[in-house]
Amino acid sequence: xxxxxxxxxxxxxxxxxxxxxxxxxxxxxxxxxxxxxxxxxxxxxxxxxxxxxxxxxxxxxxxxxxxxxxxxxxxxxxxxxxxxxxxxxxxxxxxxxxxxxxxxxxxxxxxxxxxxxxxxxxxxxxxxxxxxxxxxxxxxxxxxxxxxxxxxxxxxxxxxxxxxxxxxxxxxxxxxxxxxxxxxxxxxxxxxxxxxxxxxxxxxxxxxxxxxxxxxxxxxxxxxxxxxxxxxxxxxxxxxxxxxxxxxxxxxxxxxx
Amino acid sequence: xxxxxxxxxxxxxxxxxxxxxxxxxxxxxxxxxxxxxxxxxxxxxxxxxxxxxxxxxxxxxxxxxxxxxxxxxxxxxxxxxxxxxxxxxxxxxxxxxxxxxxxxxxxxxxxxxxxxxxxxxxxxxxxxxxxxxxxxxxxxxxxxxxxxxxxxxxxxxxxxxxxxxxxxxxxxxxxxxxxxxxxxxxxxxxxxxxxxxxxxxxxxxxxxxxxxxxxxxxxxxxxxxxxxxxxxxxxxxxxxxxxxxxxxxxxxxxxxxxxxxxxxxxxxxxxxxxxxxxxxxxxxxxxxxxxxxxxxxxxxxxxxxxxxxxxxxxxxxxx
Numbered sequence: 078x079x080x081x082x083x084x085x086x087x088x089x090x091x092x093x094x095x096x097x098x099x100x101x102x103x104x105x106x107x108x109x110x111x112x113x114x115x116x117x118x119x120x121x122x123x124x125x126x127x128x129x130x131x132x133x134x135x136x137x138x139x140x141x142x143x144x145x146x147x148x149x150x151x152x153x154x155x156x157x158x159x160x161x162x163x164x165x166x167x168x169x170x171x172x173x174x175x176x177x178x179x180x181x182x183x184x185x186x187x188x189x190x191x192x193x194x195x196x197x198x199x200x201x202x203x204x205x206x207x208x209x210x211x212x213x214x215x216x217x218x219x220x221x222x223x224x225x226x227x228x229x230x231x232x233x234x235x236x237x238x239x240x241x242x243x244x245x246x247x248x249x250x251x252x253x254x255x256x257x258x259x260x261x262x263x264x265x266x267x268x269x270x271x272x273x274x275x276x277x278x279x280x281x282x283x284x285x286x287x288x289x290x291x292x293x294x295x296x297x298x299x300x301x302x303x304x305x306x307x308x309x310x311x312x313x314x315x316x317x318x319x320x321x322x323x324x325x326x327x328x329x330x331x332x333x334x
Numbered sequence: 335x336x337x338x339x340x341x342x343x344x345x346x347x348x349x350x351x352x353x354x355x356x357x358x359x360x361x362x363x364x365x366x367x368x369x370x371x372x373x374x375x376x377x378x379x380x381x382x383x384x385x386x387x388x389x390x391x392x393x394x395x396x397x398x399x400x401x402x403x404x405x406x407x408x409x410x411x412x413x414x415x416x417x418x419x420x421x422x423x424x425x426x427x428x429x430x431x432x433x434x435x436x437x438x439x440x441x442x443x444x445x446x447x448x449x450x451x452x453x454x455x456x457x458x459x460x461x462x463x464x465x466x467x468x469x470x471x472x473x474x475x476x477x478x479x480x481x482x483x484x485x486x487x488x489x490x491x492x493x494x495x496x497x498x499x500x501x502x503x504x505x506x507x508x509x510x511x512x513x514x515x516x517x518x519x520x521x522x523x524x525x526x527x528x529x530x531x532x533x534x535x536x537x538x539x540x541x542x543x544x545x546x547x548x549x550x551x552x553x554x555x556x557x558x559x560x561x562x563x564x565x566x567x568x569x570x571x572x573x574x575x576x577x578x579x580x581x582x583x584x585x586x587x588x589x590x591x592x593x594x595x596x597x598x599x600x601x602x603x604x605x606x607x608x609x610x611x612x613x614x615x616x617x618x619x620x621x622x623x624x625x626x627x628x629x630x631x632x633x634x635x636x637x638x639x640x641x642x643x644x645x646x647x648x649x650x651x652x653x
Binding site for chain 2: 127129148149150151153154158159161165166167168169170174177178179181182184185186188191192193194198201202205241242244245
């Protein structure tokens with residue numbers, strides 16, 4: 078079943094085409110990798126799917142509904158949750174509070190219920206607390222529950238980002254370079270987490286430069302270059318794709334031959 | 335630990351209630367009341383600035399709106415303080431909505447400056463619409479609050495010590511509302527916006543809506559503070575929306591501790607009561623005060639409440 082369809086999407090910044098007629102679909106339950114050299118348009122595509130920018134042409138469709146005109150919080154309410162390339166957390170709040178905010182889309186009893194701490198609000202808070210506990214256990218972060226987020230190590234902050242995203246129980250999780258800056262051991266840990274997330278039935282689209290991670294967990298890979306899709310297929314197909322090799326390693330120099 | 339905390343709270347409440355009997359002069363009562371009014375103003379500002387992280391430089395606009403609403407009502411229509419206490423926050427809240435709607439789509443300094451522009455416009459209207467507001471002369475003769483039940487009670491708030499308890503009661507109401515909101519999911523959404531607006535939006539927090547809510551609630555609190563001001567001093571003037579009140583309110587929140595419930599209370603006391611006791615000479619007072627502020631910002635970025643929290647952690651949890 079197609080969960081998300083990106084239909085001939087283009088985005089122009091002035092005269093520059095950051096994306097040019099990009100076209101692909103994501104099926105429920107898949108892990109899809111999105112790769113390409115720097116400046117290929119991967120982050121632009123992320124911003125576009127999540128509503129932070131609007132496409133110049135084309136549209137994004139979630140379960141048969143056009144979502145490319147919605148503001149980011151509404152896209153998120155529909156279950157598309159993203160993480161950021163640079164670590165993005167709520168620094169001055171505790172780890173529990175961070176995760177609790179992630180659960181916001183499920184728990185909005187309204188202003189008056191909040192002001193008077195009425196029963197719907199109290200019940201929602203209890204549910205949120207239970208969810209936070211669940212996530213903390215799932216990611217083995219219970220020890221950090223009351224720590225201030227900014228005091229965590231870099232690796233743990235990246236894990237906390239995943240925790241915030243997971244707490245919202247997304248349909249589609251977009252991960253923007255989850256392994257950036259992690260050491261090999263932490264990267265393995267991140268791969269395990271992504272696989273565990275998939276086991277929960279969450280579809281994942283991951284942008285990553287770490288090829289070991291991409292080739293290791295992605296069932297299908299989309300390759301972007303200069304805003305256009307140049308290849309799509311399994312990791313084997315991609316590794317042997319002529320144009321992909323050209324993009325990543327450069328063309329053979331004729332004079333040398 | 336809970337018992338210790340309970341005892342502590344009882345002592346604090348008791349202290350607040352007997353305070354006017356420790357400092358007995360009408361002059362010290364006046365200082366307490368005026369710092370109380372500043373505390374009311376700052377408690378509203380703290381929701382917008384401390385919790386939601388927006389910088390509304392034009393915030394005293396709502397203070398002025400509330401004050402002028404009740405001043406005009408009192409002098410033209412003969413309404414009382416109690417009418418004003420309801421009308422002022424409603425008027426300020428409506429303007430909060432009208433001003434917040436365009437302004438809150440802007441971020442950071444743009445938001446700060448556009449709200450300041452609105453306050454300036456309002457100030458100019460107050461100065462120039464002489465037939466209604468008497469311009470810079472202000473509106474005098476605003477009535478003092480009364481509680482009258484025919485044949486039973488005839489009580490007028492005409493002395494500072496009576497005002498002290500009235501202001502303490504309104505402060506308590508503000509603190510209850512603030513505490514309730516801050517501890518709810520609304521407060522959590524506000525903190526999320528302050529800490530990382532993009533991430534908040536990415537996890538389905540309707541940042542514009544919650545910024546609006548903070549802005550309107552803050553505006554209403556500012557309006558009510560203006561009403562209290564007008565009936566206490568019995569006069570209002572366009573100075574209320576001027577730079578003086580912006581500076582004081584922001585200083586109180588910053589020095590007291592942004593984003594802490596009681597920060598504005600401590601800041602308000604420090605900023606109005608302490609300077610009165612530093613009256614070596616008027617000029618020197620300003621200098622001492624500036625130095626305190628500088629040192630405060632450098633050494634206590636979290637304000638007084640930051641320091642208080644550190645001490646409390648050591649006291650109650652024991653390190």
